[in-house]
Amino acid sequence: MTTQMRAFTLFSALFAVVYVVCVEMNLALVTYHPRLGQWDIGTVPARTGPAMYWFGWLASAGLAAALATLLATPLLRRIGPPVWIGWAVPLASMLAFFWFLRSFFLR
């Protein structure tokens, strides 16, 4: 298994986990106010109309997962996660969202 394969496996798993954490703890790198057409840095409450955090969650998860994978690269040259982590963790994260979003279907 190459270092690149190990790195991409780790990134896939980390991105999914960090994304779930960002959504559940509302850690958005940016906030978009669609009615105003304005962007804010960080997680900012809604002003006029709703606030959109999805872009910020993506940015937070992408940046955090990329940085962590980059930092782990020297270690990945010797050891690394098995490749199934790269699909099993994202799959588990997707299933977790059914639980987190269950209130939509139980009203």
Next chain:
Amino acid sequence: MITFLLILHGLAAVVLLGGLTHQAVAAIWPARKGAGKHANAAIANSFRAVNARLYTNTNVVLYVVTFVLGGLIYPAYRVAVRTWIENARLWSISGMFEIKEQFLAIGLGMLPLYWLLWRHQPDQPPDPQFASARAWVTGILCVVVWYSFLAGHIVNNVRGLFGQ
């Protein structure tokens, strides 16, 4: 402009669905030599017998393009459509869309691994060591895209379906 982008988003999703479905079926249920003498079996076998790795780059580009187009029309949905859905108390429809956005985001994070799993030298077959991972990753992305396509269509038609 939003309507144009929405149609483009839908068309890109249709092409992505075709590519990912062919590839996922070929990875999960590979075609066998000599199988499919009956007409129906031959059709199924030819559906599975595609050169799956050829779809990879196109699928990655289409996923990203469809994702970006979805991101561009998302603010319009958030302001106009979701507000209407919530006022109509169609919580399960709203929840379907919430799940779609989270699934697609996680799928986006899987794309680099998906690309790498299918990449190999042109004159060599894909590494059999990763056949299972290839099938799982492609299968998950295929299910995510199918779910998102259907959920997106229901949300797009929500007023016609549930507007009474």
